[in-house]
Amino acid sequence: MPECPVCGAEPMISDDPVEGELLECEECGVELEILALDPVTLGEAPDAEEDWGE
Amino acid sequence: MIGASIAGGSGYAGGELLRLLLGHPDVEVRQITSERFAGRFAHRVHPNLRGVTRLRFCALAELSECDVLFLCLPHGESSRRIDEFRSLAGRIVDLGADFRLRDGADYERFYGRPHPRPELLESFVYGIAELNREALARADLVACAGCNATASILGLLPLYRAGVADSAVIEVKVGSSEAGNRASEGSHHPERSGAMRSYRPTGHRHAAEIRTVLGGDVHFSATAVEMVRGVLATCHVFLNRELDEKALWKIYRGAYADEPFVRIVKERSGIHRYPDPNLLAGANHCDVGFERDPLSNRVVVLSAIDNLMKGAAGQAVQALNVMHGLPESRGLEFPGLHPA
Amino acid sequence: MIGASIAGGSGYAGGELLRLLLGHPDVEVRQITSERFAGRFAHRVHPNLRGVTRLRFCALAELSECDVLFLCLPHGESSRRIDEFRSLAGRIVDLGADFRLRDGADYERFYGRPHPRPELLESFVYGIAELNREALARADLVACAGCNATASILGLLPLYRAGVADSAVIEVKVGSSEAGNRASEGSHHPERSGAMRSYRPTGHRHAAEIRTVLGGDVHFSATAVEMVRGVLATCHVFLNRELDEKALWKIYRGAYADEPFVRIVKERSGIHRYPDPNLLAGANHCDVGFERDPLSNRVVVLSAIDNLMKGAAGQAVQALNVMHGLPESRGLEFPGLHPA
Numbered sequence: 001m002p003e004c005p006v007c008g009a010e011p012m013i014s015d016d017p018v019e020g021e022l023l024e025c026e027e028c029g030v031e032l033e034i035l036a037l038d039p040v041t042l043g044e045a046p047d048a049e050e051d052w053g054e
Numbered sequence: 055m056i057g058a059s060i061a062g063g064s065g066y067a068g069g070e071l072l073r074l075l076l077g078h079p080d081v082e083v084r085q086i087t088s089e090r091f092a093g094r095f096a097h098r099v100h101p102n103l104r105g106v107t108r109l110r111f112c113a114l115a116e117l118s119e120c121d122v123l124f125l126c127l128p129h130g131e132s133s134r135r136i137d138e139f140r141s142l143a144g145r146i147v148d149l150g151a152d153f154r155l156r157d158g159a160d161y162e163r164f165y166g167r168p169h170p171r172p173e174l175l176e177s178f179v180y181g182i183a184e185l186n187r188e189a190l191a192r193a194d195l196v197a198c199a200g201c202n203a204t205a206s207i208l209g210l211l212p213l214y215r216a217g218v219a220d221s222a223v224i225e226v227k228v229g230s231s232e233a234g235n236r237a238s239e240g241s242h243h244p245e246r247s248g249a250m251r252s253y254r255p256t257g258h259r260h261a262a263e264i265r266t267v268l269g270g271d272v273h274f275s276a277t278a279v280e281m282v283r284g285v286l287a288t289c290h291v292f293l294n295r296e297l298d299e300k301a302l303w304k305i306y307r308g309a310y311a312d313e314p315f316v317r318i319v320k321e322r323s324g325i326h327r328y329p330d331p332n333l334l335a336g337a338n339h340c341d342v343g344f345e346r347d348p349l350s351n352r353v354v355v356l357s358a359i360d361n362l363m364k365g366a367a368g369q370a371v372q373a374l375n376v377m378h379g380l381p382e383s384r385g386l387e388f389p390g391l392h393p394a
Numbered sequence: 395m396i397g398a399s400i401a402g403g404s405g406y407a408g409g410e411l412l413r414l415l416l417g418h419p420d421v422e423v424r425q426i427t428s429e430r431f432a433g434r435f436a437h438r439v440h441p442n443l444r445g446v447t448r449l450r451f452c453a454l455a456e457l458s459e460c461d462v463l464f465l466c467l468p469h470g471e472s473s474r475r476i477d478e479f480r481s482l483a484g485r486i487v488d489l490g491a492d493f494r495l496r497d498g499a500d501y502e503r504f505y506g507r508p509h510p511r512p513e514l515l516e517s518f519v520y521g522i523a524e525l526n527r528e529a530l531a532r533a534d535l536v537a538c539a540g541c542n543a544t545a546s547i548l549g550l551l552p553l554y555r556a557g558v559a560d561s562a563v564i565e566v567k568v569g570s571s572e573a574g575n576r577a578s579e580g581s582h583h584p585e586r587s588g589a590m591r592s593y594r595p596t597g598h599r600h601a602a603e604i605r606t607v608l609g610g611d612v613h614f615s616a617t618a619v620e621m622v623r624g625v626l627a628t629c630h631v632f633l634n635r636e637l638d639e640k641a642l643w644k645i646y647r648g649a650y651a652d653e654p655f656v657r658i659v660k661e662r663s664g665i666h667r668y669p670d671p672n673l674l675a676g677a678n679h680c681d682v683g684f685e686r687d688p689l690s691n692r693v694v695v696l697s698a699i700d701n702l703m704k705g706a707a708g709q710a711v712q713a714l715n716v717m718h719g720l721p722e723s724r725g726l727e728f729p730g731l732h733p734a
Contacts, residue, residue, distance in 0.1 A: 006322075007303035028303070029321035223563045223630045223692075227590060227619065240665040244733040250567060250619070250626045252668040255694035256687035273630060273692050279567065279590070280620040286590045290563045290613060290630075325580040328592040347596035352563075352613050354595035393584040 002040045006030045013040055055082045056378060057120040061127060061139065063111065064088035066231050067149050068126040069100035070367035076107055078371065078385030080378070083107070087114045117142055122377075124370055125150055133170045145194050145377060147370045151259065153178035153197035156266050164259040181373045183382065184208060184313055184340075185267065190376040198373065201365025202226045202276060203263035205287040208316060208340045208364075209357030212309035213291055214268045220351075221271035223290040224264070229281035229331075232361050251278040283362055284331025289355040299346050302353065306342065314383050315364065315372065319343045319356075329358035336360060337390035338368035338383075395422045396718060397460040401467060401479065403451060404428035406571050407489050408466040409440035410707035416447055418711065418725030420718070423447070427454045457482055462717075464710055465490055473510045485534050485717060487710045491599065493518035493537035496606050504599040521713045523722065524548060524653055524680075525607065530716040538713065541705025542566045542616060543603035545627040548656060548680045548704075549697030552649035553631055554608045560634040560691075561611035564604070567628070569621035569671075572701050591618040623702055624671025629695040639686050642693065646682065654723050655704065655712065659683045659696075669698035676700060677730035678708035678723075700730075 001010040007028040014021070021034045022045055033045040058075055060068050063086035075081045086096060088111040096111060097104035117123075123143035125132040132139070133152035140146060155161050158172030169175070179189045181198035185207065190196065199207065206224050213219040230246060240246065254276040261274035297305075303318075310316040320343040321327040329341035343356045359365050368386055375382045398415055400408050403426035415421045426436060428451040436451060437444035457463075463483035465472040472479070473492040480486060495501050498512030509515070519529045521538035525547065530536065539547065546564050553559040570586060580586065580593075594616040601614035637645075643658075650656040660683040661667040669681035683696040699705050708726055715722045 006299065007307075007320075008300045009303070009307065027307070027318065029323065225565055225628055225630075227567065227617065245665055248621065248672045248734060250621070250624065250670050250672055250698075251665075252626070252628065252670075252683070252685075252694075252696050255628075255668065255685035255696065256689075256692070261689075271690075273687065273690060275628060275630070275694055277567065277626070277628060281588065281590065284590065286592070286617070288565055288592065288595075288615060288617060290565075290615070325585055325591075328595065330590050330592075332588045332590055343592070345592075345595035347613065349596075349601075350611075350613060352596070354592075354615055356592050356595065358590075394588060 002042050004028065004030065004032060005042060005044055011042070056080055056122055056374070057082055057084050058122045058124065059083070059085040059117060059120045059143070060124045061087050061114060061117060062125060062131070063096070064091050064099045065126055066235050066362055067366040069103070070362040071124055071126065071149070071370060072096060072100060072107070073103060074367055074371045074385055076103070080380055080384065081374070083109065084120045085112050085117060087112055087117060089113060119143065121145065122147060122374060129165060130167070130170070133174070136171060136174060147181065147196045147198065147373055148178070149198045149366050149370055151200060153195070154180065154199060154263055160262045160266070164262050180267070181369050182207060183372050183376050184316060185211065187376060190373055191379065193377055196373050196377070198366065198369050200260045200263055201232060201285055201359065201361035202228065202260040202287070204365050204369060205285045205340065205357045205359045206260070206264050206274070206289060207267050209287050209289050209342050209355045210268055210291065212305045213353070213355070214270065215309065216305050218293050218295055218297060218305070219270065220292045220294040221273070222292070223273045224287055225275045225277060226285050226287045227277050227279045229284045229361065230278065231282050232285070248280055249278070250280070253278050281331070283335045283360050285359050285361045285365060286329065286331050287357040289357065291353045291355055293351045293353060297346070297353070302344055302346060306344065310342065315339050315386070317341050320345070329356045331358040331360065332394055333392055334358055334360045334363070334390050335394055336363060336388050338363050338372060338386040339390065340364050396420055396462055396714070397422055397424045398462045398464065399423070399425040399457060399460045399483070400464045401427050401454060401457060402465060402471070403436070404431050404439045405466055406575050406702055407706040409443070410702040411464055411466065411489070411710055412436060412440060412447070413443060414707055414711045414725055416443070420720055420724065421714070423449065424460045425452050425457060427452055427457060429453060459483065461485065462487060462714060469505060470507070470510070473514070476511060476514060487521065487536045487538065487713055488518070489538045489706050489710055491540060493535070494520065494539060494603055500602045500606070504602050520607070521709050522547060523712050523716050524656060525551065527716060530713055531719070533717055536713050536717070538706065538709050540600045540603055541572060541625055541699065541701035542568065542600040542627070544705050544709060545625045545680065545697045545699045546600070546604050546614070546629060547607050549627050549629050549682050549695045550608055550631065552645045553693070553695070554610065555649065556645045558633050558635055558637060558645070559610065560632045562632070563613045563630040565615045565617060565628050567617050567619045567626045569624045569701065570618065571622050588620055589618070590620070593618050621671070623675045623700050625699050625701045625705060626669065626671050627697040629697065631693045631695055633691045633693060637686070637693070642684055642686060646684065650682065655726070656680050656682060660685070669696045671698040671700065672734055673732055674698055674700045674703070674730050675734055676703060676728050678703045678712060678726040679730065680704050
């Protein structure tokens with residue numbers, strides 16, 4: 001199972017993953033992108049860290 | 055059915071315990087004592103339980119035999135009357151501080167008087183299930199941990215067990231219910247509302263408890279803030295080696311992945327990124343999070359609980375479940391409210 | 395009379411500054427700008443000033459010459475337009491962050507973009523009078539300190555100046571007004587009310603400011619709590635020598651006995667023993683207290699301010715008084731409320 005690059009968890013991958021598909025790591029909430037298939041490799045999807053107001 | 059009674063049931067911890075035990079399918083609440091309110095209905099003191107129970111308080115002297123006796127008495131009472139209580143129940147769960155420490159000398163230093171029964175200290179099992187599950191399963195005498203100690207220990211345990219922590223500076227922010235339901239000058243609403251009170255900058259009793267479990271260099275402070283229930287421990291841990299975020303995740307997931315009540319809360323976005331006690335009122339969770347300081351060897355660990363639940367009554371019921379081989383979450387399923 | 399204008403007057407700091415300047419006997423408020431509210435009465439945004447002034451907001455472009463121009467603009471604005479502002483006023487007091495740091499590299503690291511005018515950093519005097527009184531008396535360009543930095547620096551300065559401090563771990567508990575008056579997901583009342591948010595466990599911009607002044611090993615965290623105004627900095631200082639309580643009193647009295655706005659608050663009894671920001675809303679005081687940890691070389695220093703007063707507008711008016719040789723307390727006499 002591929003690992004989340006940020007927290008090392010094993011996020012759930014859909015049955016027929018597609019390159020470029022976005023998914024969220026259930027544990028650390030980071031947005032991931034499927035970079036390649038067999039084997040599925042994951043990378044952090046670029047998203048601006050939104051300022052949460054404080 | 056487990057016949058349970060509560061000695062000292064008019065306080066906040068006693069009331070929360072009554073609420074949980076009334077809702078526990080395997081428990082039948084026999085008696086709940088209060089010298090002040092003997093003869094009165096429980097809901098007079100615990101209004102949330104109106105219509106839930108017709109139980110009345112009785113005097114301590116009227117206590118009869120039961121399977122499990124929970125003690126929520128003022129400091130010194132449970133150690134003074136422990137033999138009497140042991141004659142009434144096969145199992146005792148003490149929510150007070152008398153049997154928390156392993157070393158009588160520590161007790162004397164922090165509570166200002168010698169421990170009346172130091173020889174019993176060893177026979178009480180410290181009530182944090184995540185720490186002592188096996189011992190609890192065989193225990194007849196349990197001493198629940200202090201609320202501040204519970205939050206601090208659960209936050210730091212994985213790092214100390216992994217041997218990566220050098221020292222820690224802990225500051226807990228706590229609510230007013232921690233001081234109990236007796237009114238005082240300081241709890242007078244016009245003075246307490248909005249106050250931010252550094253009521254224990256150093257030398258807090260809980261520090262001794264935390265050191266007993268974690269060992270090492272632990273510095274402790276407590277600040278009371280505008281909150282009724284809740285503890286947030288902000289622990290500044292200085293590591294003895296280089297660890298990146300992924301290694302820290304591994305340590306925390308390794309320790310807590312399978313725990314029913316400890317959740318790891320660390321998100322990069324959204325408005326709920328780290329543990330927040332506001333979400334845990336009435337729930338038995340301990341939420342733990344961490345953040346690595348890129349500029350030093352410091353990791354800031356955050357640990358949130360409800361001082362009346364995981365910090366007292368919830369911990370006691372969880373211990374009850376472990377002691378009787380019941381599913382640990384039984385009677386403790388309430389997930390907390392949002393918004394709250 | 396000193397003719398003063400405020401560029402960026404619709405925020406909380408701008409509004410507090412307007413309140414103080416309107417009450418200052420030596421100052422005449424000329425203009426107050428807001429792009430969003432240009433043409434509207436000031437009291438529409440600052441309701442406490444209804445009936446106090448009939449001033450209306452104007453656009454930044456309509457600013458005309460004055461003696462002192464206060465800048466309360468979003469990050470990056472004052473450094474981008476500094477030449478234009480210097481052509482309008484002999485003296486500038488910037489309440490924003492652009493000119494606080496001495497080193498452009500620090501600015502880039504913490505604000506994520508290069509500083510547009512690094513060569514000017516040296517010419518701005520850091521606005522904490524207790525730190526820079528002489529320089530302020532001769533200054534034309536002043537950069538007020540950040541609110542968290544102000545509380546932390548004033549708490550720790552005596553120990554660092556006495557050379558007795560090794561390292562410090564600082565945690566500030568802050569109110570919601572620190573994030574300004576723009577609504578966001580996180581400031582939505584049902585989510586923010588009762589929240590305890592570890593919004594910056596590490597790497598806070600203010601840490602850079604504090605290190606610039608104090609030097610040495612400073613670790614910083616910030617927690618937002620249920621409060622609107624106020625900062626309480628709880629600083630765990632590790633001493634490099636043995637100091638008893640009397641020696642600490644001597645250090646703090648030596649530093650602050652004659653200061654008009656710093657009070658030492660350390661009592662053995664009563665319910666107001668240590669600094670509490672709740673008592674300082676609207677006042678320019680910084681209350682400082684300390685407690686020696688008998689078990690280690692740690693001293694816990696407590697420092698409380700109102701982030702909009704000593705942490706922003708009050709500090710700016712105090713700087714104005716020093717720059718013009720006026721009594722430092724003029725226009726800053728309000729002692730705060732109790733109960734509050």
